Amino acid sequence: MNDRPRMISLSEWDDRYKELSDAGLKEPAYGGPLSRHVDDGDLRLRALRFDNSAAALRLWNFLLTEEDRLSAARASGKKLVGTMKDLGTVPVIAYSSPELVAFYPDGAWWIPCVMELGAGLLGIADSLGIDESFCPVRAMLGAFATEAHFPIPDLLICSVGATCDDFSAIAQRLASLGHSIAWWEAPARRKPDPGEESITLPGGFRAAVDQVDFMKSELQRLRRIIEKEAGSKIDDSALCAGIKAANGVRRILAELRLTVFRAAAAPLPALEMLIAEMLAIHFCSDRTESALVLQGLLDEACARQAAGVGVLPVDAVRVFWVNPVADLRVMNLLEKCGGRICGSEFLFSHALDEIPEDLPPMDALARMALADPMIGGAEDRADRVCADIELFGAEALLISRIPGASHCATEGQVIGDRVRSRLGIPVQEIEVPPVSDSLLPTLSTRIEALVETVLQRRKK
Amino acid sequence: MIYAGIDAGSRAIKVVLFDDENGQIVASGMADQGIAQEALAKELLEKLLHQRQLPTGSVAKIVATGYGRNIIGFAHKTVTEITCHAAGVHHAVPEARTIIEIGGQDSKAISLKVDGTVQDFSMNDRCAAGTGRFLEVVATRLTVDLYTLGELSGRSRNPAAISSMCVVFAETEIIGLLAAGVEPEDIASGVQAAIAARVGTMAGRKIEPPVAFTGGVALIPGMAGALEKVLKQPVSVPADPQMTGALGAALLAARI
Numbered sequence: 001m002n003d004r005p006r007m008i009s010l011s012e013w014d015d016r017y018k019e020l021s022d023a024g025l026k027e028p029a030y031g032g033p034l035s036r037h038v039d040d041g042d043l044r045l046r047a048l049r050f051d052n053s054a055a056a057l058r059l060w061n062f063l064l065t066e067e068d069r070l071s072a073a074r075a076s077g078k079k080l081v082g083t084m085k086d087l088g089t090v091p092v093i094a095y096s097s098p099e100l101v102a103f104y105p106d107g108a109w110w111i112p113c114v115m116e117l118g119a120g121l122l123g124i125a126d127s128l129g130i131d132e133s134f135c136p137v138r139a140m141l142g143a144f145a146t147e148a149h150f151p152i153p154d155l156l157i158c159s160v161g162a163t164c165d166d167f168s169a170i171a172q173r174l175a176s177l178g179h180s181i182a183w184w185e186a187p188a189r190r191k192p193d194p195g196e197e198s199i200t201l202p203g204g205f206r207a208a209v210d211q212v213d214f215m216k217s218e219l220q221r222l223r224r225i226i227e228k229e230a231g232s233k234i235d236d237s238a239l240c241a242g243i244k245a246a247n248g249v250r251r252i253l254a255e256l257r258l259t260v261f262r263a264a265a266a267p268l269p270a271l272e273m274l275i276a277e278m279l280a281i282h283f284c285s286d287r288t289e290s291a292l293v294l295q296g297l298l299d300e301a302c303a304r305q306a307a308g309v310g311v312l313p314v315d316a317v318r319v320f321w322v323n324p325v326a327d328l329r330v331m332n333l334l335e336k337c338g339g340r341i342c343g344s345e346f347l348f349s350h351a352l353d354e355i356p357e358d359l360p361p362m363d364a365l366a367r368m369a370l371a372d373p374m375i376g377g378a379e380d381r382a383d384r385v386c387a388d389i390e391l392f393g394a395e396a397l398l399i400s401r402i403p404g405a406s407h408c409a410t411e412g413q414v415i416g417d418r419v420r421s422r423l424g425i426p427v428q429e430i431e432v433p434p435v436s437d438s439l440l441p442t443l444s445t446r447i448e449a450l451v452e453t454v455l456q457r458r459k460k
Numbered sequence: 461m462i463y464a465g466i467d468a469g470s471r472a473i474k475v476v477l478f479d480d481e482n483g484q485i486v487a488s489g490m491a492d493q494g495i496a497q498e499a500l501a502k503e504l505l506e507k508l509l510h511q512r513q514l515p516t517g518s519v520a521k522i523v524a525t526g527y528g529r530n531i532i533g534f535a536h537k538t539v540t541e542i543t544c545h546a547a548g549v550h551h552a553v554p555e556a557r558t559i560i561e562i563g564g565q566d567s568k569a570i571s572l573k574v575d576g577t578v579q580d581f582s583m584n585d586r587c588a589a590g591t592g593r594f595l596e597v598v599a600t601r602l603t604v605d606l607y608t609l610g611e612l613s614g615r616s617r618n619p620a621a622i623s624s625m626c627v628v629f630a631e632t633e634i635i636g637l638l639a640a641g642v643e644p645e646d647i648a649s650g651v652q653a654a655i656a657a658r659v660g661t662m663a664g665r666k667i668e669p670p671v672a673f674t675g676g677v678a679l680i681p682g683m684a685g686a687l688e689k690v691l692k693q694p695v696s697v698p699a700d701p702q703m704t705g706a707l708g709a710a711l712l713a714a715r716i
Contacts, residue, residue, distance in 0.1 A: 420580065426578070426579070426580045426581070427580065428581070428582075429582075441527055441530075442527075442566075445527070445540050445541070445542075445583075446583060448540045449540040449541075449542035449543060449578070449581060452539065452540055452542070452543045452578070453542070453543070453577075453578040453579075453580070453581070456543070456577040456578060457577070
């Protein structure tokens with residue numbers, strides 16, 4: 001554990017890195033000082049504040065070296081599978097084959113932020129007719145066009161149907177550019193009709209057996225496509241092992257969330273927690289290393305909690321956060337305004353739940369996929385948000401909208417209204433573009449006012 | 461003791477001096493906003509102190525609020541305008557349970573608890589459609605000032621339907637209405653109704669009465685009436701509605 005947990009700037013990390021190195025820091029091959037990524041164009045790092053632990057350094061280095069990992073995997077003869085618009089299920093199948101590495105091309109949505117628009121990816125998307133009325137994930141088109149941010153996958157898989165209109169349009173444009181895509185249909189999860197045979201999904205929702213069966217048939221079809229790419233069968237025992245390994249990652253993350261969100265003093269900052277949670281859906285191209293990175297964070301958080309120290313004052317207002325932000329800097333803003341993260345729902349809460357291990361693997365994966373919050377109603381998300389707010393003891397809710405995103409036009413209102421009526425805590429909605437510098441005063445006012453509102457409540 | 465509240469808003473800087481011993485406002489003033497916000501605020505504060513023949517050091521504590529609050533370096537504390545408006549309105553209209561505040565570049569709906577603290581709040585997005593900026597654009601297009609625009613609306617017999625929710629497109633729409641011979645008073649009334657509708661949507665379905673309407677836009681004739689129609693309940697405008705943020709800041713300064 002660090003002697004003094006705190007949030008530091010990139011330049012302060014240079015000194016900190018030297019200090020850790022002098023003290024015998026052991027790093028994986030992708031390790032090194034954080035500031036070196038600025039030379040690769042990751043300019044946004046200069047505006048961020050980071051946790052000062054070695055575990056956080058490892059997390060950032062892991063995240064920012066994914067391209068190298070993918071290139072190395074390809075060089076070693078492995079096939080790359082781009083799993084788009086699937087937040088956590090197909091990667092489990094792909095990682096069940098030792099011949100494959102799955103990754104998440106949609107992750108390119110953060111490149112405009114991380115590179116402060118320097119890569120011109122949004123401009124390329126514009127030129128392809130996918131303008132700013134679409135979600136920032138359109139940056140993915142630019143990443144494919146430039147081939148500069150990840151190797152072009154050998155196999156592309158994308159879910160459509162009840163996922164996201166924006167993403168479907170973007171992926172269709174990608175297909176029109178000559179990238180062959182294996183499409184699969186994700187049905188809209190509905191409440192079972194009265195008397196209809198139904199099943200409880202991970203996360204507690206119920207779904208009609210017909211829908212689970214349909215999802216299973218789609219995943220079976222994908223399994224065959226993936227096997228073809230791998231050049232070998234993925235049998236049930238391999239899938240079970242894949243599920244077990246994925247659950248290992250999910251278990252660590254679940255414990256990390258519980259530890260951080262429920263601690264009296266926040267052991268880790270909001271930004272690192274956001275990045276950590278993202279590992280659950282795609283493993284950042286290395287499932288084994290993901291588990292190690294998360295375990296490092298968990299060990300750090302536990303040590304800090306045991307020592308009664310954190311990165312923020314104990315009276316920081318406990319805020320539950322809904323939706324990921326296009327600009328990472330806004331996670332820092334929460335803390336600057338006197339808040340701390342105390343629960344999150346980043347659109348993939350199903351990927352935080354364990355996949356059933358007592359079922360045939362494809363049945364388990366079908367149930368998992370059908371629990372995806374993006375294919376259910378906003379009311380389902382609201383129910384889970386309410387439950388988690390109570391679990392973590394959050395005092396306010398912040399809903400972050402993604403400009404152009406069309407997951408659900410009214411999700412903010414639906415979730416906000418339910419939280420207000422059920423829990424009576426203040427709610428605020430913000431919109432965060434990929435580079436939000438000019439909006440920071442406006443965003444600050446909203447977050448500060450939310451914090452002030454909670455502080456007034458505490459005095460009563 | 462004298463306490464000062466400074467509301468560094470988008471269009472104007474407002475300062476209130478408050479004497480907590482007799483619970484009275486000692487002085488208040490307003491100046492146009494500019495680039496050198498801190499200097500403008502200091503100048504206004506000193507002007508008010510001079511008017512009241514109070515020495516510069518007589519202000520015990522200063523709270524700054526508004527968009528420019530963080531620029532007011534001589535303030536002892538900054539507090540958001542949401543909290544300040546709540547404090548200011550509760551002082552002026554203790555029974556108010558909802559505040560509608562429409563300023564130069566944003567609008568807010570604040571629900572209050574019985575004790576005047578904030579229960580919850582909502583604000584407009586980046587769009588200027590529900591703000592004073594909308595009225596400024598229309599006033600410029602109709603070549604009248606804001607007050608006259610309000611008076612014009614009172615003479616309307618057939619308010620124009622402004623369908624656009626974007627100021628830029630609404631301006632285009634207004635040009636079209638003028639070209640079609642629609643009377644300026646009908647356009648003014650239609651714009652007020654459009655702003656009120658926008659704010660009503662932002663405020664949501666559950667608006668607990670009584671409603672107080674503050675901010676500079678509350679001074680414009682016809683706006684309170686337009687809000688009443690949308691909210692379907694009476695709306696009261698406190699005295700000096702543009703000063704409630706600064707008043708709240710001064711009241712909060714007394715609690716530091």
